[in-house]
Amino acid sequence: MTLLVVLEHDRGDLADASLEALTAGRGLAAANGWPMHAVIVGANGENLASDAAKYGAEVSHVVGHDMLVDFGPEAWGESVAQLARSIDAGAVMASGTERGNEVLAQIAARLDEPFVANCVTVTPGDPWEITRVQWGGSLLEDTTLVAGMKLLTYGHHSLEPSPADSAGDGSTIAFTPELDATLARTIVQDRTVLTKGVTLATAPVVVSGGRGVGSAEGFGPLEELAELLGGRVGCSRAVTNNGWRPHSDQVGQTGTRIAPEIYIATGISGAIQHWVGAMASKNILAINTDAEANMVVKAGHAVIADLHQVVPAIIDEVKKRKGLA
Amino acid sequence: MRILVCVKRVPAPGAKILVTEDGQDVDAAHLGFTTSPHEECALEEAVQIAEREGGEVTVLTLGEAAAEEQLRYAASVGAHNAVLIPTDGEPWDPQRTARAISQAITDLEAADGAFDLILFGNESADSGGFQVGVRCAYALGRPIVNGIKGIEFADGVASARREIDGGYEVYEVPLPAVFGVKEGINLPRYPTMKGRLASKKVEVASMELQADSGGLARVRLHRPEEQVSETVILGTGADAAGAVCDLLEELGVL
Secondary structure, three states: OOEEEEOOEEOOEEOHHHHHHHHHHHHHHHHHOOOEEEEEEOOOHHHHHHHHHHOOOOEEEEEOOOOOOOOOHHHHHHHHHHHHHHOOOOEEEEEOOHHHHHHHHHHHHHHOOOEEEEEEEEEOOOOEEEEEEEHHHOEEEEEEEOOOOEEEEEOOOOOOOOOOOOOOOOOEEEEOOOOOHHHHHHOOOEEEEOOOOOOOOOOOEEEEEOHHHOOOHHHHHHHHHHHHOOOEEEEOHHHHHOOOOOHHHEEOOOOEOOOOOEEEEEOOOOOHHHHHHHOOOOOEEEEEOOOOOHHHHHOOEEEEOOHHHHHHHHHHHHHHHOOOO | OEEEEEEOEEEEOOOOOOEOOOOOOEOOOOOEEEEOHHHHHHHHHHHHHHHHHOOEEEEEEEEOHHHHHHHHHHHHOOOOEEEEEEOOOOOOOHHHHHHHHHHHHHHHHHHHOOOOEEEEEOOOOOOOOOOHHHHHHHHHOOOEEEEEEEEEEEOOEEEEEEEEOOEEEEEEEEOOEEEEEOOOOOOOOOOOHHHHHHHHHOOEEEOOOOOOOOOEEEEEEEOOOOOOOOOEEEEOOHHHHHHHHHHHHHOOOO
């Protein structure tokens, strides 16, 4: 038996989440006494075999086909399902990103096997015992898994990636799936990048505002502070529901999951929906008039005051220290 | 255009979520219920498409009898038909849920014709299994793309937008198609008084369906261990700016 880890990339640009998947997969493969193999689908994938080896993959299966240049959930799912069947894989896993969960669901539908999304711990045995995330991380669910082939994703940000003690040699095996031409119907046709540089998901600093900001204009100072710190502006669901900011700025269960060095949450009460999107932050500074607000109670640091007074004062102080004022 | 939207009834928690003593479910004794957020947006999108392109919206849910509340809500914001697949109140695993919904769709289409478009939420707010829509689409032999935050139509093709980090990608999917929709595709409307009244008269069709369970069985739900840490208060006014900047320097972001 073999554990297959599906790597996520765009034309050779590896997603960081895949390093988490390889790190988690290494432990799971060892617990089963199985080797870990990587699966790389799509154009320029062979360049990633050395990364996979560094994180403990014995071999990388490079899945190539004319249709497999850009991402397509059906074509990717079908390809990995065929590979998994052909090598009689014991388990297939990926990171619980948008694409990771989608591809595993596609595989599960094709093989008619269960799929466990966003696992935190996985203990092989009879049956396998799994703890997975519910409510975006507010609750955990212990579950048992009985399946011919085990299909799962690990919750993104649920562990720190680390290279293997002994790296593989980076060897590859080519695999060519048989793909029906109709699967081209769900392949990416076009891609537009609007934001160059740091994005909300990757920014080292996120300065966020909630209902307490009071208006769309109220985000001006938050924009200025974020820019001074090389960060991005985020917001709560109440803010997007009021139309003050676009949904793409929303941090939360139904928005973006972030993990910055510091999250500065201003005027945000910290409802569950928001908290689970921010809880992977390494540090949290809450600025709120309410000392009992959930966000303040859960934050490592807080300022108990009106954000409209504190944020401009922080901007002035930052400028002073940067020699800009 | 014939459109089907599949929604899920979920509790609406505030700042804290509790589990029943036996660990089998969320303690909803003091909670209201709502439509899972992605699905609320899928419903709004379906209604907008029907208003724009012409057509009819059917809303379907699988759940306990009380889920009729979410079906009536859907009717109050513009859904024309409502279908309930009743359960005994026990949570169904994703495979069982998908098998029942696929069967229901097949039956509905045999009676009244194929749906041009079927919308699911990207994932449910509670169990977050990320798979029921994909399993149904596969069972029906139809294309599906998840994470959709924009849909337009031209010549029998749906052009669907999906957000990626810092931008978006576009899929051109022939109809009939299935999409997993995400919050942010629109801002759902609130029901009008007229809509509320009309929704009371909508007939909720009940489809009794059995389906085999899959390989996942819940043992218990529990709350993650919280790291209890004292919050360090850096100040109570604008004079906290110095301490905040000290912290930012310490973390290497200033």
